[in-house]
Amino acid sequence: MAEPGPVLVEFDRVGMRFGPQAILCEVSFRLERGKTLAVIGESGCGKTVTLKLIVGLLKPTDGRVLFDGNALSDLGERELAKERLRVGFLFQGAALFDSLNVFDNIAFGMRAIGVAEKEIVDRVRRHLQEVGLPANVETKMPAELSGGMRKRVGLARALALNPELMIYDEPTTGLDPVMSDVINQLIIRARSQAPRTSVVVTHDMNTVRRVADRVVMLFPLARLPAGERQLIFDGTPEELDRCQDPRVRAFVEGDSSERIEQIEDESAPPAPPPEGDTRDLSTFRARPDGTPG
């Protein structure tokens, strides 16, 4: 067999549109085996879409997504399902099965691939311990767990299949700073065991600094000036801290002032005609206080 190449995931000029709405355009990057990539960018810029493209849950409308050298869109459903077993996915919000208890949630994927029940019991225990949950949570239903516990059960479920690639969609969103740090440490631990390649979508700069070898930042296509690259940053966390692009700085420093101005501009009614213009003014939106907008 040929030696595996150093690149596990490659986006080659990937474009993605849903009907008339283009989300990604000409996005290219490579992720090497054993490395952790953070994908950042504001809400709606296409981060979750990017993750779904990596696992073949979505097919690109342009360009190619390569996983271990294979273009996913060339694979049939069976081959794709096989490749997907190499990937663990911690979904945004954990996405546990509400009707299954913790044990059955973690066991679900292992049962699907025919792991023996005794081995399943061992692995459930081991991975619950790995994510720092006591064995007595096994019989609890997801609704009885806190957000941080749900994320940890989701992580145990993904790790139980021993994936080569772990994908995390906003693993710390909605958690307090201490629990966020616990999750960051679990990501680092999970990756040191294999060694494992990881992709982490996050808004959390602590997560970026703690876990990432490499960072890419996507900019929403709708606001990207024509001819500019949508990947506005691709480098190390240290380079991110030094990057002078104001869009990158605003994200890194959590400064929303420029974005608020843009949102106001986008939602502002058209300017009224200059004084002396005799056209009908009734089409201009009124402000809530009744004055013309």
Ligand SMILES: Nc1ncnc2c1ncn2[C@@H]1O[C@H](COP(=O)(O)OP(=O)(O)OP(=O)(O)O)[C@@H](O)[C@H]1O
């Ligand atoms: N299956 C789909 N059909 C149509 N539009 C979609 C679909 N999936 C995503 N979109 C659109 O693609 C855009 C990007 O969505 P995505 O979920 O990737 O954003 P995101 O960067 O993950 O945002 P957030 O940080 O809020 O999770 C959004 O405008 C969304 O409405």
Ligand SMILES: [Mg+2]
């Ligand atoms: Mg998302």
